[in-house]
Amino acid sequence: MTILKRDLAAASALVLACAGTVASVPAQAQFGGIVYDPSNYAQNVLTAARTLEQINNQIRMLQNQAHSLINEARNLESLPLTIAQPLQDQIRQTQQLLQQARRIAYDVRAVETVFERQYRGTTLGASQQAMVDGAEARWQNSVAAFEDALKVQAGAVANIEGSRNAIGKVLSASQSATGALQAAQAGNQLLALQARQLADLTATLAAANRAQALDAAERAAAKAQAREQLRRFLAGRPRNVQGQSRPGGN
Template sequence: MKKRFVLIALMAPMAIMIPPAAHALVVYDPTNYASNVLQASRALQQINNQIQQIQNQATSLLNEARNLTSLPLSTLSTLQAQIGQTRRLLASAQRIAYDVQDVQNVFATRYSGAALRGDAAQMVANADARWHDSVDALQDAMRVQAGVVGNLDGAQSSMERLMVASQSATGALQVAQAGNQMLALQAQQLADLTAISAAQGRAQALAAAQQAAVEAESRERFRRFRGN
């Protein structure tokens, strides 16, 4: 009996100290909950900001790619061909070329000085040469004009294609390239106008020089007739 009482006395405090698991309590802390919610909200906002930055960077890269995209249309070969044709027409000028030294030599031998005071046969030969100079210059001018007129269809086609390309351009580079090609087309047309002006001026100058030579030669012939 004495031993049993001692065992019960020792086990009683243990029963009091160990609460039953079924009666465990969960403590709710409003402050801690609010702090956790605020942290989660801030983290979500940071993620959204990062996503927005990534989207902005992607949009910027796409815009840069568009700006660096070359124009799929080039009229350079057409313009070069047209300018080359006009240059060849000018270079094929008959008898008197577009060269300062050549002009000086021809005028010295056919349009002035001793060329107007030679014997009768020489004067006739020089007059015939001057007539051919004028006729060939007029023909050259008409050839240049015909070539320039032939370039008009190509110029119109190039302009229409460039206008369409510039309106559908996807970036700054394409717009700039379309504008540069339009300027090149205008430069080619100005070159054609310059060629026409040069060819017409050459023909007019030779016609005026021929007329002046005829007058000078006529005076020389009259002087000789009066002297005889």
């Protein structure tokens, strides 16, 4: 580029010099048998200078196109880092913890069946031993649900360290991103990490609410059973004992 500018300046100076010569030299001169026409020579030099300027402009256009292609190539480069597989593994682990729920699974039909048999459908006319067995089963359901909730919470807490490492890697990759595609992919991976954290939070809340619901249902069933047992106890007492006045009364 510098050489072209220098040649253009030299050509322009030569044109000016030739133009000055035209005024003092005859239109045509002969030197050793060669005819020299200064005006024609000046016109040729000016044409060469214009051609040189056009070439210079074309070179600048090619340089701009090259820069544009380089930028487009950078924008199409993919981010060399992905945390998709670790996130999927962590979500799968949380799902496995939920699937390991004991006694009452996270299934609508299973919940309906167990509640119909052990809670809502409690037969108050059953034997005393059957009532005791039912109360024991409901208590075990509540204890197992609290244990499941603790396991899910422990799994969610264990994923915090993985989230911290993943965030650090993605942020580092995003800061060194060379194009729009890499920046967008880094942002998408951060959104995926947030989605996994929301999944852990959803699982934790579901497990905790499940335990609380079973505990509340167990207490409600226990109250109904206690009233029935009290009724039976009072019904089985002798009449003279039921009608006996309180001490000190007449």
